[in-house]
Amino acid sequence: MSRPSGVTHYQQKWKAKSTTRAYHGEQIREKHWQRMFRSRLRAEIPMDTNYLARYDGSELAAGRGSGREMRPKDALDLRTTNKKSFRIPYMHMTYAPMERRLDTAVFRALFASSARQARQFVIHGKVKVNGKKMPYPGYMLNPGDMFSVDPESVLFATGAPKDQEAIRIGRRLKRVQQHEARQEAEAQKAAEIRRTKALEAKHAQEEEENSQQEADAAALKQERENLDEAQLKKVQRKQINELVETAQVLIRDTQNEPSAKRKVELRSFVKSAKTVSNKMQRKDPEQVDKEIEELVTSFAKLTPSPPQAEAAKREAKALKAAAEEKEVLDAEFKKEYQKSLDAIMQARYAATDESKPYATPWRPRNYMSAFAFIPQYLEVNQNICAAVYLRHPVAKPNAAEVPSPFGEDVQQLAFSWYLRRR
Amino acid sequence: MPPSMRWSSVIPSPQAFTKQICPNAHLRAFSSSPRSNAGRTTRQRRLMFQWLDSQGAAFRDPLPGSTNYLSAYDNHGVLRRVKAGRGNNTSSRSADEQTASDELSTLGAKSNESEEADEASNKKTGGDENRLPPEGRGDRRPFPHNKSFFSEEVLSEEFREEIWRRIMKDGMSVREVSATTGVEMRRVGAVVRLKEIEKAWLSSGTPLARPYAQAVMSMLPQTQWNSAPDARKWHEQINSLPVHEATTLQIFEPTSESRHFTREDAAKAFDENLLSTDERIPHPEMVAKEKDVLAGLPAELVAERASAREDAEIEAKQKQQDRIAKKQAAIKKVDTGRWQFRIQEVKVDDAGADGRGPRGTGWRYGTPLMDRKRGQIKIPTRVD
Numbered sequence: 107m108s109r110p111s112g113v114t115h116y117q118q119k120w121k122a123k124s125t126t127r128a129y130h131g132e133q134i135r136e137k138h139w140q141r142m143f144r145s146r147l148r149a150e151i152p153m154d155t156n157y158l159a160r161y162d163g164s165e166l167a168a169g170r171g172s173g174r175e176m177r178p179k180d181a182l183d184l185r186t187t188n189k190k191s192f193r194i195p196y197m198h199m200t201y202a203p204m205e206r207r208l209d210t211a212v213f214r215a216l217f218a219s220s221a222r223q224a225r226q227f228v229i230h231g232k233v234k235v236n237g238k239k240m241p242y243p244g245y246m247l248n249p250g251d252m253f254s255v256d257p258e259s260v261l262f263a264t265g266a267p268k269d270q271e272a273i274r275i276g277r278r279l280k281r282v283q284q285h286e287a288r289q290e291a292e293a294q295k296a297a298e299i300r301r302t303k304a305l306e307a308k309h310a311q312e313e314e315e316n317s318q319q320e321a322d323a324a325a326l327k328q329e330r331e332n333l334d335e336a337q338l339k340k341v342q343r344k345q346i347n348e349l350v351e352t353a354q355v356l357i358r359d360t361q362n363e364p365s366a367k368r369k370v371e372l373r374s375f376v377k378s379a380k381t382v383s384n385k386m387q388r389k390d391p392e393q394v395d396k397e398i399e400e401l402v403t404s405f406a407k408l409t410p411s412p413p414q415a416e417a418a419k420r421e422a423k424a425l426k427a428a429a430e431e432k433e434v435l436d437a438e439f440k441k442e443y444q445k446s447l448d449a450i451m452q453a454r455y456a457a458t459d460e461s462k463p464y465a466t467p468w469r470p471r472n473y474m475s476a477f478a479f480i481p482q483y484l485e486v487n488q489n490i491c492a493a494v495y496l497r498h499p500v501a502k503p504n505a506a507e508v509p510s511p512f513g514e515d516v517q518q519l520a521f522s523w524y525l526r527r528r
Numbered sequence: 529m530p531p532s533m534r535w536s537s538v539i540p541s542p543q544a545f546t547k548q549i550c551p552n553a554h555l556r557a558f559s560s561s562p563r564s565n566a567g568r569t570t571r572q573r574r575l576m577f578q579w580l581d582s583q584g585a586a587f588r589d590p591l592p593g594s595t596n597y598l599s600a601y602d603n604h605g606v607l608r609r610v611k612a613g614r615g616n617n618t619s620s621r622s623a624d625e626q627t628a629s630d631e632l633s634t635l636g637a638k639s640n641e642s643e644e645a646d647e648a649s650n651k652k653t654g655g656d657e658n659r660l661p662p663e664g665r666g667d668r669r670p671f672p673h674n675k676s677f678f679s680e681e682v683l684s685e686e687f688r689e690e691i692w693r694r695i696m697k698d699g700m701s702v703r704e705v706s707a708t709t710g711v712e713m714r715r716v717g718a719v720v721r722l723k724e725i726e727k728a729w730l731s732s733g734t735p736l737a738r739p740y741a742q743a744v745m746s747m748l749p750q751t752q753w754n755s756a757p758d759a760r761k762w763h764e765q766i767n768s769l770p771v772h773e774a775t776t777l778q779i780f781e782p783t784s785e786s787r788h789f790t791r792e793d794a795a796k797a798f799d800e801n802l803l804s805t806d807e808r809i810p811h812p813e814m815v816a817k818e819k820d821v822l823a824g825l826p827a828e829l830v831a832e833r834a835s836a837r838e839d840a841e842i843e844a845k846q847k848q849q850d851r852i853a854k855k856q857a858a859i860k861k862v863d864t865g866r867w868q869f870r871i872q873e874v875k876v877d878d879a880g881a882d883g884r885g886p887r888g889t890g891w892r893y894g895t896p897l898m899d900r901k902r903g904q905i906k907i908p909t910r911v912d
Contacts, residue, residue: 149770150771153767153805154767155767158805158806159821162791162792163790163794163805171783194771195676236911236912242908245908257740260740264740264743264744348734444730454735469743475587475747478747478748479597479680480748488741489741490729490737494722497714500770502765505676509670510671511671512671513673
């Protein structure tokens with residue numbers, strides 16, 4: 107920072123600290139940051155394997171302690187000629203402790219469009235650390251911690267916003283869905299009551315017929331079996347629900363509305379899926395699995411296939427012809443099944459779904475690419491909206507890992523401001 | 529306290545694209561900003577919209593097939609690498625002419641520039657259509673004032689899949705995969721961990737955030753997987769030495785001139801317990817192997833010694849794990865369903881002479897429990 111006349115060093119430091127704090131954790135109170143601040147600045151120096159193997163370091167201490175005038179040529183090349191590029195920008199690490207915070211890390215992993223939004227996600231329970239809900243935005247991540255954000259929230263944070271018309275349609279849709287859900291719940295409740303009554307009557311009959319002990323043992327056995335199957339059935343039900351939801355999204359699609367014939371087909375698919383879902387409680391899990399597979403393959407035929415997918419299909423067919431003998435039938439079927447699932451997912455993302463809080467089909471927000479970067483201390487998997495905090499950020503020769511829009515001189519002044527107080 | 533908002537979101541602006549930034553502003557029935565501020569268009573605001581309309585238009589949408597950071601453009605909104613390519617190939621236009629056209633450059637002008645760039649690159653590469661010149665490291669600085677921050681490459685999807693395959697299918701060790709692909713060991717572990725979850729989602733039918741992943745990956749620089757080991761580009765420096773705090777001070781160490789003063793001695797001079805560089809780097813086995821090669825050992829012997837070292841390391845790790853398991857097994861556990869009680873021997877003396885030592889077990893009379901006190905932070909420090 108060039109020193110303007112009439113500005114004291116103290117004023118410069120104040121100015122630097124207030125400008126930098128407006129970007130680095132402006133959601134945190136100053137006292138809080140002062141407690142987080144550490145004067146220790148982390149750095150790493152890349153080592154050359156070849157150099158380490160050749161020299162034990164004594165060549166640097168030869169002569170009178172600072173190396174000979176004429177050093178071995180390789181050592182000279184490796185260590186000293188690029189001395190200039192060995193400058194470590196320590197001052198850029200001033201705000202490194204801020205990057206450890208959970209909300210900042212969520213923002214840096216590109217799961218939110220600002221640190222404040224990331225903070226909101228954390229508080230609203232959308233963020234998990236190592237698979238457990240973590241509602242504290244001030245949680246300091248430890249190296250190796252994995253954090254994941256609800257994908258719907260990420261799509262909302264990074265996706266283009268809806269326009270007014272879409273918002274209105276979405277609201278109407280929500281109202282209708284809520285009404286339908288309420289009605290369905292009531293119907294289910296009534297059915298449940300009817301079922302329990304019928305069961306009770308049946309039990310009463312059985313009790314009369316069998317001895318008490320035998321019935322108890324049978325019930326216990328039944329219960330245990332149910333427990334084993336319960337989780338599996340839950341997953342299966344979720345799968346079916348996912349398919350039904352996708353089909354309904356495709357029916358509702360306003361942008362490329364399906365033809366009347368397709369609509370009928372989709373509706374009949376929904377009906378058949380619901381039948382499977384309703385009758386699954388009485389069936390074998392394996393039987394249900396088979397039925398789900400049938401549903402997926404039949405649904406994949408209904409989804410519109412874009413021309414790219416068609417080309418890929420042709421290519422895949424050619425490949426298949428080449429390696430037909432090698433492929434095991436079972437594996438092939440699995441692949442085919444996976445492909446069907448992919449096609450269904452693709453169709454869902456390509457459809458216009460006004461029930462979502464972002465513009466559909468999803469596209470990134472404006473001006474996102476200018477700020478899209480992922481620092482090296484994070485490893486991110488965008489598909490599942492999860493990331494691992496690998497290590498604390500470090501400075502390296504000519505590069506610092508803390509993302510900051512400020513130059514070194516400003517950060518140095520800010521650093522010395524906070525250093526003053528310790 | 530957050531800084532106060534200066535801009536009212538309902539200010540009508542003559543620029544058409546104000547609508548794009550704040551599409552619903554005109555429909556809002558209320559404004560939280562004071563009346564005196566409304567309707568005032570400051571110079572800064574005007575300049576901002578002017579910039580967004582001219583040079584800033586390039587940042588609205590991602591640049592296909594490339595990153596799109598501020599430092600990649602000059603003050604006139606022209607891609608620096610395109611300009612450099614043009615300077616090399618066609619030097620017919622005078623500099624004045626060039627700046628005049630650059631000043632006019634809007635989105636349309638930019639597409640003209642890129643067309644020219646395409647021509648230039650076509651000449652160079654021999655008919656590759658719609659391709660920008662490759663970006664340099666300087667083009668990957670998102671913050672123009674910060675010369676030390678770069679948007680570093682991320683692993684491409686194919687690269688991640690390959691790492692997962694090597695670990696989970698081929699059964700290679702993390703160390704081995706790291707040394708052969710040039711990816712930090714911690715990153716290798718993280719990639720596999722995340723990939724496992726992704727596969728679990730796929731098999732359970734949970735929808736992945738595919739459109740988001742595709743969009744973000746297209747905006748980031750990537751390290752692509754190359755199956756040929758010689759042509760492979762290393763993702764990052766894998767053998768970095770963390771700067772130890774003890775070594776950040778300069779020290780004066782008097783010693784004889786004839787002494788053979790190695791890295792190990794230097795470490796001892798800094799701190800009694802500090803290990804030498806060769807032991808503190810993440811991949812000491814790479815140095816050991818290199819030493820064998822430099823000693824002129826035959827290739828089979830080098831490989832044999834490397835595998836012996838690896839076996840020794842695995843054995844040491846196994847021993848350590850066994851020790852921990854033994855320690856755990858010594859603790860008596862009683863599971864009540866609600867809670868698992870761990871019963872182990874405790875010494876009364878652990879509490880110290882005054883009975884208030886931090887290692888003492890249980891609640892002691894006269895020692896207050898701090899966790900109910902005001903100002904005690906309850907945020908967990910770790911999640912297992």
